[in-house]
Amino acid sequence: MKTLILGAGSIGGYVGGRLQQSGADVTFLVRAPRRERLERDGLVIKSTKGDITQKVKTVLGGAEGGPYDVVLLTCKAYDLESAIEAIAPAVGASTTVVPLLNGMRHIDILAARFGDAKVVGGLARVGVAMSPEGVILHTSPFAAISFGERDGKPARPALVELDAAIKKSGIDGGLHKNIVQDLWDKWIMLCSLAAMSCLMRGTVGDILEAGEGQAIMLETVEECRKVAASAGGDPGEKGMQNVGGYLTQRGSRFAASMLHDLEKGSMVEADHVVGDMIERARRAGIATPNLRMAYAHLQVYLARRARGGIGKPAM
Amino acid sequence: MKILILGAGAVGGYWGARLTQAGIDTTFLLREKRAELVRRNGLVVKSPKGDFTVPVKVVTKGEEGGPYDVVILACKGYDLDSAMDSIAPAVGPDTTIVPMLNGHAHFATLDARFGAARVAGGLARISGMLGPNGEILHSGASGVSFGERDGKPPRKALVELDAACKKAGIDGGLNLDINQDLWDKWVMLGTIASMCAAMRGTVGDIVAAEDGAALMRETLEECCRVAAAAGHAPSDKVRSGIETGLTQPGGKAVASILGDMEKGGAVEARSIVGDMLMRARKAGLPAPNLRFAYAHLQAYEARRARSGLK
Numbered sequence: 001m002k003t004l005i006l007g008a009g010s011i012g013g014y015v016g017g018r019l020q021q022s023g024a025d026v027t028f029l030v031r032a033p034r035r036e037r038l039e040r041d042g043l044v045i046k047s048t049k050g051d052i053t054q055k056v057k058t059v060l061g062g063a064e065g066g067p068y069d070v071v072l073l074t075c076k077a078y079d080l081e082s083a084i085e086a087i088a089p090a091v092g093a094s095t096t097v098v099p100l101l102n103g104m105r106h107i108d109i110l111a112a113r114f115g116d117a118k119v120v121g122g123l124a125r126v127g128v129a130m131s132p133e134g135v136i137l138h139t140s141p142f143a144a145i146s147f148g149e150r151d152g153k154p155a156r157p158a159l160v161e162l163d164a165a166i167k168k169s170g171i172d173g174g175l176h177k178n179i180v181q182d183l184w185d186k187w188i189m190l191c192s193l194a195a196m197s198c199l200m201r202g203t204v205g206d207i208l209e210a211g212e213g214q215a216i217m218l219e220t221v222e223e224c225r226k227v228a229a230s231a232g233g234d235p236g237e238k239g240m241q242n243v244g245g246y247l248t249q250r251g252s253r254f255a256a257s258m259l260h261d262l263e264k265g266s267m268v269e270a271d272h273v274v275g276d277m278i279e280r281a282r283r284a285g286i287a288t289p290n291l292r293m294a295y296a297h298l299q300v301y302l303a304r305r306a307r308g309g310i311g312k313p314a315m
Numbered sequence: 316m317k318i319l320i321l322g323a324g325a326v327g328g329y330w331g332a333r334l335t336q337a338g339i340d341t342t343f344l345l346r347e348k349r350a351e352l353v354r355r356n357g358l359v360v361k362s363p364k365g366d367f368t369v370p371v372k373v374v375t376k377g378e379e380g381g382p383y384d385v386v387i388l389a390c391k392g393y394d395l396d397s398a399m400d401s402i403a404p405a406v407g408p409d410t411t412i413v414p415m416l417n418g419h420a421h422f423a424t425l426d427a428r429f430g431a432a433r434v435a436g437g438l439a440r441i442s443g444m445l446g447p448n449g450e451i452l453h454s455g456a457s458g459v460s461f462g463e464r465d466g467k468p469p470r471k472a473l474v475e476l477d478a479a480c481k482k483a484g485i486d487g488g489l490n491l492d493i494n495q496d497l498w499d500k501w502v503m504l505g506t507i508a509s510m511c512a513a514m515r516g517t518v519g520d521i522v523a524a525e526d527g528a529a530l531m532r533e534t535l536e537e538c539c540r541v542a543a544a545a546g547h548a549p550s551d552k553v554r555s556g557i558e559t560g561l562t563q564p565g566g567k568a569v570a571s572i573l574g575d576m577e578k579g580g581a582v583e584a585r586s587i588v589g590d591m592l593m594r595a596r597k598a599g600l601p602a603p604n605l606r607f608a609y610a611h612l613q614a615y616e617a618r619r620a621r622s623g624l625k
Contacts, residue, residue, distance in 0.1 A: 199607065201515065202614040202623075209617030210610040293513070293607050296524040300516040303523035314517060315444075315574040 001161045004029055004068040004090050006083055008038060008056070010128040011100060012074035013136040015145060017045045018169040020056060027057040027065050029086060035060060037134045047138035049170065062090030069158045073099040073110075074124070077272030080106050084113055091118065096158040098147050100124040103187055103272045107150070120159060121179035122147035123186050129257075144172035148179030184233030188224040189243050191277045194256035195220055195294035196247070198268075198301075201259065204252035217247050220290040227277055230284035262301055265310040270298035316475045319344055319374075319383040319405050321398055323353055325443035326415055327389030328451045330459060330485060332358040335371050337483035342372040342380050344401060350375045352449045361446070362453035364484075377405035384472045388414040388425075389439070392586030395421050399428050406433065411472040413437040413461050418501055418586035422464075435473060436493035437461035438500050440486075444571070458486035462493030498547035502538040503557045504570070505591045509534050509608035510561070511570040512588070512615075518566030528562045534604040535561065541591055544598035576615055579624045584612035 001024070005016040008028045020026040020043075030038065035058045043056045059065050068090050075083040080101070091097060097119045099106055110119045127140025145166065149155055155163070155175055163175035176182050193204075196217055200207045207213040221243055228234055235243070246254070261268045274295045281288040304310055318341045320331040327343070334341045335358075345353060350373045357370040374380050383405050390398040395416065406412065412434045414421055425434045438460050443453040459480060463469050469477075469489055477489035490496050507518070510531055514521045521527040535558055542548050549557070560568060575582050588609045595602035618624055 199513070200611050200614040202618045206614045206618040206621075206623065207610070210613035212606060212610050213614060216607070216610055289603060290607075292526060293530070293604070296521075296526050296530055297514050299524035300514040300520045300527065304516045304520040307520075309517075309520065313574060314511070314515075314577055315569045315571060 001025065001069045001158065001165065002027070002065075002067070003070045003072060003162070003165075004059075004062070004066070004087070005072045005074065006087050007074045008034055008043060008058075009074065010130045010136055011124045011126055012072065013043060013130065014045060014047070014126055014128050014138055014143065015072065015074070015100075015124065015171060016056070017043050017052060017054065017136065018143075018171050019165055021052055021054060022165070022169040024165045024169065027059055027068070029062060029090065030058050030060070032060060034058075034134070041134070043136070044134070045136040045138060047136075047143075048141055049138065049143065062087050066090050067092040068095055070162055071095055071097050072122075073097060073101065075101070076267070077101055077103065077106060077269045078267055080109060084110065088113075094158075096120055096156065098122040098162070100145060101272070102190055102269060103276055104183060105272055105276045119150075120147055121150045121176075121183055123179075123183055125173070125186070142172065146173040146176045146179060146182050148176040148182075150180055152178065152180075181233055181235070184228040184231070185235050185239055185243075187273075187277070188221065188228055188235060188239075189246070190256070191224050191273055191291070192217070192221045192243065192247060193254070194258040194273050195291055197256040197259040198262055199290075199294040199297045201262075203255040204247055204249060205254075208248065208250055208252075214248050216290060218244060220294075221247060223281065223286070223288040223291050224277060226286045227281045227284065227288070230286060231280065265305060268298060268301065270295065270302060274298060316340065316384045316472065316479065317380075317382070318342070318385045318387065318476070318479070319377075319381070319402070320387045320389060321402055322389035323349060323358065323451075324389060324445055325451055325453065326439040326441045327387065328358055328445075329360060329362070329441050329443060329453050329457065330387070330389070330439070331371065332360050332367070332369050332451065333457075333483040333485055334479055336367065336369050337479070339479045339483060342374055342383070344374055344377060344405065347375055349449070356449070359448075359450035360453060361450055362457075363455065364453070364457065377402050381405050382407040383410055385476055386410055386412045387437070388412060388416065390416065391581070392416050392418060392421060392583040393581050395424060399425070403428075411435055411470060413473075413476070415439045415459070416586065417504055417583055418590050419497065420586045420590045431464075434464070435461055435470075436464045436497055438493075438497055440500070444574070456486075457484075460487045460490040460493060460496045462490040462496075464494060466492065466494070495547050495549075498542045498545065499549050499553050501587075501591070502535070502542050502549055502554075503561075504587055505538040505605070506531065506535045506557065507561055507568065508570040508572045508587045509605055511573040512576060512582075513604075513608040513611040515573065515576075517569040518561055518563055522562055522564050522566065530604060531561050532558060534608075537595060537600070537602040537605050538591060540600045541594045541598065541602070544594070544600060579619060582612060582615065584609065584616060588612055
């Protein structure tokens, strides 16, 4: 099985690196500067599960080195359009596209472009970042990806093979029988955390120190749950306890990576993670006052960023 | 008339420098460090109305230089307790205290300590900040407003203070309805401070968000209702003036609380936003936006307390 990974950033680099380490046939579709660096230094991973440096195959265009059985998409949502253009030549008649993005909106966009049947569901739970030198820094104790057929039917051979390769690589997770629920579960968690970390500009612990911090946190989770439920993705009591437990841990230093992005002045997945949740709520007639406030905060950030006002005094 | 001003920041410093310049007997009560700097350099004012430097009288203890007819309190809300201790020796039987703090919460504290009869109402509309060398960077408005809180004819000290302000070229002065003016300012400040803090941007940045202007108007409505519950709803004219200013596309206006947050400084969260929210609660009024803003400020304070701002 031949796998193409778009991007050798934090998640793509980590997953692809582990796959290759365990003998899978992996190619990275990257831009020229990243390729140059990978050719010079190799793909360098510093990880709680062991460091590794290895040579990797890279291509600059999707037309090279194919056809591919699986294309793993690990871009940020705001780069989706250019990512689609980049992978398009690599997507043949029997290629499966496995997106590992946050949220859900990209799935419709990908399905519209490549056909519903070629696009499966997928997500990553890897606490990983990339250093300015291009080193993949995997700092969390967990590293899992999850993927599966969106219609719940038995998995196609490509996914079964990918599952075997993932298991061999030491990455947790793999084929999921109800990937759509898993996508909702992750989105509920991420949207709640990102909305609150950003709106309150603090960790879970900081937010809980505010008089109504916990109430506001739990209301936000409930807003997301209602949206999921309206689409048949209610995580159920146990799923909610999970999220609620995580987000009401006193003293927790947990924060959404989106907060780090805000504080660095970087681009954020505001529309994809929070805006789209609100859009779905609106269509289903669900009130989301907390998400609305958080989304406004993110839009204010983007407006200030666009005028070059981040990092300069507001007054 | 002898005036004592506690604090030589943007408000106290600018006002007192102008009074001194106009020949009014004005003394500053300052902490040791600030006192030393001001004694050495005088008060250095950079202002659109003209830069100037003026030597001023400085004391570091309230016992010195008194008795005073008027004590002007120009501290931040979170410094009120230590400010009261500092001025206490300067407050005699005939002294009038004119607090220039934001919000309303300080009145109960001051009344309890000094007696309501000694405490007049006051507020400042002086925009500015301290520069890196302790100079006063005055950036625009230069008005003050003060008066009797019970609406009765003003006492002699306030009439004299009014005359002194006029002589010194300070706008405003004696206000016969100081309570309304206090509420008008608090409504404005409660709105802009809540939104600039919770959204971390200027008015223009906020209005650029899809729901930004709507959120600003809702927050203004929340504050107006609290004022109305206290019998001090702003007039239509005042309200529409606030609304226009706070929904200006591209508006550069910003609450100083955001500047304080971005410097990692202390914030008047409780007196400007928290107390407005508590009053809404007591009156049974919904105040969802103030609630978010206060939670934001409290999360900021928690993060600051654990040195987590970097």
